[in-house]
Amino acid sequence: MVNKFMAAGIVAATVVGAAGAAHAGKDLDAVKARGALLCGVGTGTAGFFLADSQGKWTGLDVDICRAVSAAIFGEADKVKYVPVTAQQRFTALQSGEVDLLSNNTTWTLTRDTALGFDFTGVTYYDGQGFMVNKKLGVKSAKELNGATICVAPGTTTELNLADYFRSNKMTFKPVVIEKVDEVRAAFFSGRCDVYTTDASGLYATRAANAPKPDDYVILPEIISKEPLGPVVRHGDNQFGDIVRWAQFAMIEAEENGINQKNVDEMLKSENPVIKRILGVTPGMGKALGVDEKWVYNIVKQVGNYGESFDRNVGMGSPLKIARGLNELWTKGGLQYAIPIR
């Protein structure tokens, strides 16, 4: 028995060693050879990554995986989704279990450097916000002096709250409850005036847990920075470029009015910018190392950034998240794509 185990171990080690040598470092080659992109997503957050009733992955973060697949393969469906939890996601990326992490990961300096990763952009600008009952008639967080605030004890959420109130010379009474479900229940039963957590979480809570979602408003103030974006590991810059530009292409398409419906007509457009983006004037695809039709494929199969946002988390979805910071820079938001030229 012992011999059998040892032999099996040696066989496994040999196989593993050989496979390691075959595609060391070249992530893009590995993706192409495999014929599929391994995309690390979370285990279920409404609007961002979620298996629907038919077991298909949908969401804003999932659309990034599909866009990258469309850029590389010309087909958005060549993605294998690997559900990873918050604890294991970085290991999964480091060990090559996934090629790309699109998992609501907050971009920070240490993650971008010491962990050996590259963030390729920001797909969603999140941040801590406040939700109140409409009856209070509060329009701004500045009016919350003396409020009772439900908050889950955590590292940053509680600290941000205290900092914000101190810097605005206001006071508040915290109601600190360990479990998320109980915090929500406390808020909706009226035990506190305000509930605070990341804004995307507030919208999801309102859509999912409020007895009457229309009775609650989310205040415009965002008091912390949580830039969420896709992550790749160091070592293959070309693959990182494709991930980065797949997202920029979606934003650029929205900015230029190219969407899923009109993309075929746009091919005939005389606008030199659109001609360059859609590959009618060749060059961009070659520079990136993908097919010239890459943006066309992304927009045709996945949609532009605005469409994806609307379908997954925006007004076209039950979450009804306002564009806010995620509006295009031309409309007062932060989504600013680097020009494709």
Added chain:
Amino acid sequence: MTDAVPVGERRQLAPPVLETGALGWMRKSLFSSWGNGITTVVLAAAVLWLLSWFLNWAVFTAVWTGESGQACLGHGACWALIHEKYRLIFFGTFPYAQQWRPLFAVITMIAMLILSSDRRMWNSRLILIWGIGSFVTFLLMFGQIHIPLSLMLFVALAAGGLGMILRNAAVAQPVEINGWRALAAIGAAGLALRIAGVLPAWSLAIAPFSYVETGLWGGLPVTLVLATYGLAFAFPYGVLLALGRRSNLPLIKGLCVGFIELIRGVPLISLLIMASVMLPLFLPSGTTIDKFLRAQVAIILFAGAYIAEIIRGGLQSLPKGQFEAADAMGFNYVQKTLFIILPQALRVVIPPLINTFIGFFKGTSLVLIIGIFDFLNTANQALVDPLWAGFPGEVYLFAAFVYFCFCFSMSRYSKYLEVELNKGTRR
């Protein structure tokens, strides 16, 4: 007793109506005193009230179909959610059009378990049942099975070698031509030829369906596979550990004790996290072992340690005389263990083994922390959908019901076996 009736002609008076039947029982058990009577009435009222509330919620005002969770607001139980999501809960992210495959895989596995729970099958037929059952299950789940020639040869060598050792030890006839020897010889010769490059790299491909990798598996099949094969592989391994722990050789004994105590000293969660987070970092970059396989191995290691302790209990329950009698008969260690000790020890431990199985059937839901979609985790998935959010009670009740069906039948089976196996010792 006051009537003087002659012996032999004693009149058999029926006891008073209030002393027998349902009425008598009620009077004795429920209304034997004022205090008991009041307690009975109050509790009965409470039970009825709860029951009517539950029935009202779960049946009369329940919503059975609907487009989204909105349809359920203001009504009772939202069974429409289960109606919408039951395929996700049972089969997870398995390709939707192909979900008949996990369905039949589950049926196969249940059939396999039911067949092997019949005592008449507890012989070489068991190997046949599990061989065919496992093959069908994994063929349905994977869709395609490729068996490389070298693996077949290796298995032939290992099986032949093992069979040879056991048989030699059992019959004590060192020079004997038998099937095991032939098998081992074929395996060894084939492997040698394969390594020398004479035989080509060939593999047997059985591919009736499209390939579905383990990353897409989910729901009930995952729970069943993890629990069933976790225990099936842990069992022989646990037997070896238990025997090793009672060994006279200090090295073997030390290794076994160390392993068992180490594994039993840490929670399953930490083993799973080790397997999913630490292990990949030790491997060369770019290489991964299937996540499902890692979780399965972690469960096997964990279950092995527990089974070893259960079996050790069985071994210790045997009187010393059994060991001494076997020694006196001139049996060697393998003969003694195979023919005298294990059959008796295993009979004792079957009910606690089933108990362990029930525990592991539920315990496998811990794999959700490493992102594997077992049955409970797919149920959680159903909750996250914002269209249907807000009805956790219905989903968990449904999941609990399914778990209960499995665990209760296993527990009844264990009870039946206890009676069945102790027939010999009961009067």
